[in-house]
Amino acid sequence: MKNPISIDAIASVSPLGSAAEEIWNNYLQNSHHFSRITAAEGSWWAGKLPEQLDRQLAELQQEDSRYRHLDRSVLMAILTGRKLKEQTGYTNSNSGLNIGSSRGATELFEKYHKEFTETGKASTYSSPTTTLGNISSWTAQDLQLEGPEFSHSITCSTGMHSILNAIAWLESGMRDHFIAGGSEAPLTGFTLAQMEAMKIYAQNNDEYPCKSLDMEKEKNSMILSEAAGLVSLSKNTSVSSQAVIHGIGYANEELKHGASLSREGFCLQKSMKMAIKDTSEEIDGIVMHAPGTIGGDVAEVNAVKHVFGENHPAITSNKWKTGHSFATSGILNIQMAVLMLQHQEFITVPFSRFQKKPTQLKNILVNSVGFGGNAVSLLISAN
Template sequence: MEQQKQHIVIRGCGVISPLGFDAASIAQAYLNGTPAFTQIPHQGTPTPVAALPAAAELQLQQLVHANPTYKQLDRSVLLAMYAAKQAASQAGWLQENFTSDDDLAVNIGSSRGATGLFEQHFEAFQQEQLSSSASPTTTLGNLSSWVAHAVNAGGAQISHSITCSTALMAVANGVAWLKAGMAKRFLAGGTEAPLTDFTIAQMKAVSIYSKLYDHPYPCQPYAQEKQNTFTLGEGAAVFALEQINQPKAGAVCIEAVGLGFEKLTSKTGISAEGLNFQKAMRQALAQLPEQDRSVDLIITHTPGTRAGDKAELTAIQAVFGSNLPSLTTNKWLIGHTLGASGALSMQYALHILQRQHVPSLPYPHLLVQQPALRYRRIMINAAGFGGNAASIVVGIL
């Protein structure tokens, strides 16, 4: 008797980003195709960023005021908690007045962690006014432990950083834990709140930050500009994952997970051939059914850096050859959210699969797309400093 196939189903998705505070508001933003960028003064220079809109900020502040303890937490932790509660509620897992669920595990990642709070505490340290809360509130472990408290999860609580691949690595970990039987349900995702003086300064120091502060599209993936257009954004997305034998029609499943690494050849770990991307994509494709390893669309990492964007496109060409799928990205709308970017790209994939809608790219020098008649399978790419990359394939039943 043939063994019944197990599916990793996305039972819920929570999200907060420069486009909105739930699936409905963000779907409308994608339909409108309006970029979320504003400009702020940074070190005397106008600087483009993508921050939460007023409606999303109001939602986040309501969470903060729901519990006096939350006021001591970093913004990255609050974003993760907001998204996780939304995902757990959508999945039917949010039972706040009951004892903790030991079969519910959590893995939340961030590239930078409690950046804003750390900067505040360091400034206080320089003035010899350091608070006793500095250490416990700035550890990376806050991400998963506070999320676990917020959703009453009693299983594993994992926080990690693998730079900008972080969120997809968290999802990959969730898939592995579910398949291994080490958890029955899993919340996985990424969060980032990098719109701080020091973080922006770091990105400028690498000479990748966009100077197009007065342009409606300061972040231009695929563009032929003779400059980098990397622009920071903030946000979080978390997914409620469960292994199910017979999912309902229309369910979105994680079909494959691929990881890739390459030896460091530069500060950012990017080779011209995008070897890390190639390895991740090939590994993911190899996990699909042998008779059907096609994908209809790739949501690329492409943060608007000349070297990084070119390397990823070169890698895609090497892997897919003449069967090149359509390509798209959401960074022209929300910028690069570092450790949360893969999760927000994955939420974008859910939007496309469920609504069959891909916004056009209105800024100059577009990458030509050939739309599919129906999007049924999407690959999401992410890569980060250190030579790492991840590819996840999601499909709709």
């Protein structure tokens, strides 16, 4: 990176809530935020938004008739944008916006496709409300941003790729301020059934149904969740910055199949090395992607050991608590890192053998990886 990038503000809506204090307090508790949902296709564990956030989404649709036909992923992005705007550090309408999504308007797409197969007719709203770009375009409209605004998709690392893209815009000088993140509403019968068909979804009913970073687990335990997260970024760091991005890394690896990731996590090795190459300071902790699958967790831990050795930094994950929100998962990882830096407390996974806690928290590496063997790593530092 040419220069550090300021994280001016960060906002999210997730199973952990939306207010920073609420989210932090939930991180301090050794309990998950999953519930069972049932559809015609089956029953699954899932990470749903709290009831108060559901009510706020309903209020959005009531206050503006244009919002009545929008997908849940779009409504969550709009709500998160408003929460970002409430924070100090975001007042700039001359801002770019990139909100990515792995699945996009899943709920509406499934609804309209079902109507089409049953009636042979497509709804007037089916095309404009299911395009990926409407996540960013409607959020930009609501925030009255001048843009540019766009969306992209690169599987589970989409949110972190949005951050990379925003940094490129900032370093090019084409924008001084950018908002980047992800929004995902994947709790539909078809999407959940897809994950189940891959045999990676959690089936157990014990105290912790998602076993992220439990290296002794014998079954896959990924759980999907809905969430949206946005990060306000600028070129000028100041005392008001919540944290600073000091390094970026990205990589991919050769595919064996569409969901492949090498056992040694080669793409993660490369992205982490790239993110830390310009720093001489110690890395105090790593927020792992760690989806709760056997292969995914092993690959990432192996990658960490290849880069840092057996005496590696403290590692943690939040997916045992929040679930996997696809594109938004990387943004929730960034938020977790920022909160740990602010509170100077490292949150470990209660059932994992990785219980190391650093004596200080100054530099935290954040990882994200997705189907297709692509990885992103960011070095987040205290302001």
